[in-house]
Amino acid sequence: MRPRNEYAEPYRIKMVEPIKMTTREERTRKIQEAGYNVFSLRGEDVYIDLLTDSGTPAMSDTQWAALMRGDEAYAGSKSFYRFRDVVRNITGYEYVIPAHQGRGAEHVIMTALVKEGDAILGNMHFDTTMGHILLRGAEPVNLLRQEGYKIESSEPFKGNIDLEALERELEERGPEKVPFVLITVTCNSNGGQPVSMGNIREASRIAHKHNVPLFFDCARFAENSWFIKNREPGYEKKSLLEIAQEMFSYGDGCIMSAKKDALVNIGGFAAMRDDNIYRKAIEWEIPFEGYLTYGGLAGRDLEAMAQGLSEVLDDDYLEDRIGQVAYLADLLLARGVPVITPSGGHGVYIDAKAVLPHIPQPQFPAQALTVELYVEGGVRGVELGACTFARTDPATGETIYPELELVRLAIPRRVYTDRHMLCVARAFEGILERRSSIRGLRITYEAPVLRHFTAEFERV
Numbered sequence: 001m002r003p004r005n006e007y008a009e010p011y012r013i014k015m016v017e018p019i020k021m022t023t024r025e026e027r028t029r030k031i032q033e034a035g036y037n038v039f040s041l042r043g044e045d046v047y048i049d050l051l052t053d054s055g056t057p058a059m060s061d062t063q064w065a066a067l068m069r070g071d072e073a074y075a076g077s078k079s080f081y082r083f084r085d086v087v088r089n090i091t092g093y094e095y096v097i098p099a100h101q102g103r104g105a106e107h108v109i110m111t112a113l114v115k116e117g118d119a120i121l122g123n124m125h126f127d128t129t130m131g132h133i134l135l136r137g138a139e140p141v142n143l144l145r146q147e148g149y150k151i152e153s154s155e156p157f158k159g160n161i162d163l164e165a166l167e168r169e170l171e172e173r174g175p176e177k178v179p180f181v182l183i184t185v186t187c188n189s190n191g192g193q194p195v196s197m198g199n200i201r202e203a204s205r206i207a208h209k210h211n212v213p214l215f216f217d218c219a220r221f222a223e224n225s226w227f228i229k230n231r232e233p234g235y236e237k238k239s240l241l242e243i244a245q246e247m248f249s250y251g252d253g254c255i256m257s258a259k260k261d262a263l264v265n266i267g268g269f270a271a272m273r274d275d276n277i278y279r280k281a282i283e284w285e286i287p288f289e290g291y292l293t294y295g296g297l298a299g300r301d302l303e304a305m306a307q308g309l310s311e312v313l314d315d316d317y318l319e320d321r322i323g324q325v326a327y328l329a330d331l332l333l334a335r336g337v338p339v340i341t342p343s344g345g346h347g348v349y350i351d352a353k354a355v356l357p358h359i360p361q362p363q364f365p366a367q368a369l370t371v372e373l374y375v376e377g378g379v380r381g382v383e384l385g386a387c388t389f390a391r392t393d394p395a396t397g398e399t400i401y402p403e404l405e406l407v408r409l410a411i412p413r414r415v416y417t418d419r420h421m422l423c424v425a426r427a428f429e430g431i432l433e434r435r436s437s438i439r440g441l442r443i444t445y446e447a448p449v450l451r452h453f454t455a456e457f458e459r460v
């Protein structure tokens with residue numbers, strides 16, 4: 001990767017959206033009113049919003065122009081065929097089913113293919129994916145290699161699946177219990193970490209040896225392709241499109257949240273080679289998502305997705321994008337803020353236990369750091385720690401805490417400049433100076449499931 005100061009953003013700004021600057025006093029009040037939960041803040045009270053990279057990109061001028069071509073025919077819209085052809089060209093998959101977002105595609109595919117008692121083997125399932133597998137009465141099985149769980153590492157492909165474990169699981173369970181293997185690229189749940197082509201090729205060989213199809217959860221396939229080109233020997237000279245095509249060639253289908261690498265605010269799809277799988281899927285597409293040529297989207301959304309997918313496999317864009325994530329990680333490391341290394345494709349993950357070692361895990365150190373980041377700099381990140389992941393052991397009634405307390409700063413695509421990243425890093429300077437006085441939090445309200453979205457806290 002070129003040093004960040006040797007080039008500038010490969011785009012210029014044609015339209016601006018003002019963002020509000022607030023005072024520390026205002027932020028202190030707003031976060032208290034929000035029950036110390038950043039999900040309950042109004043977006044307009046946030047200065048730099050790094051809550052998610054999902055559905056938050058800036059569309060290009062060409063995407064905005066494409067919206068005007070949207071053909072809103074209920075059936076057989078021109079926009080659908082344009083979109084289908086772009087997906088076919090990248091994936092090589094014959095059948096393409098649009099969906100309103102990634103989880104819509106998951107819903108259709110899981111309902112069509114997964115039955116009670118099945119297992120879906122993968123590197124590490126994203127949370128909605130895991131939810132859909134559980135809703136079918138099946139078991140989500142994560143087979144990420146141990147490297148992928150380390151905070152500090154020099155391993156270039158921390159998203160790789162453990163091939164021996166995959167082989168063993170397939171042998172033990174048998175193909176009738178494993179409807180497909182699902183590889184997530186990049187691996188969202190451990191920090192947007194890439195999966196190597198070599199690992200994908202082998203996983204495909206093993207799955208196919210057992211007559212089990214391989215699918216991709218490919219929300220960030222373009223970012224993964226960039227990592228392969230820049231980190232995996234033999235791919236330096238290939239185009240990003242060739243790399244993506246090779247990757248998909250090892251699989252039998254995919255599900256995608258277009259809110260990531262299709263550079264749109266809403267959308268998704270599933271695609272596959274096999275017409276039997278397609279026939280099963282469309283039985284559920286129509287009742288869940290809509291008719292086959294719109295799948296929960298307007299014709300104009302299909303146009304924006306088609307255009308975004310045609311733009312994203314661009315070396316300059318991806319170097320700038322992934323370079324900005326690495327830049328923020330470097331700024332934080334230089335200030336003594338411990339982050340997961342190497343940084344992944346879409347965000348920086350901060351080790352909150354190391355920043356606030358005096359706050360015990362039952363007092364939510366990562367949530368406390370998320371709150372302080374907002375108070376200090378108007379920056380919104382998200383907690384990935386005890387609030388999101390702690391579970392109650394049904395046998396003993398005791399709380400089982402997750403190993404890590406992380407704060408994720410996810411970077412929207414083409415939205416913020418490097419000066420925004422500097423502001424984020426400066427907010428951490430302020431936090432580090434007064435860290436010993438930062439207090440933990442106590443929950444005052446929680447919902448029975450997915451409590452992190454609506455939990456309320458008070459300061460200890």
Ligand SMILES: *Cc1c(COP(=O)(O)O)cnc(C)c1O
Nearest residue numbers: 101102103126128188219257259
């Ligand atoms: C975002 C995401 C999903 C779910 O997609 P939505 O568009 O949010 O419904 C599924 N898998 C991965 C890997 C994701 O990043």
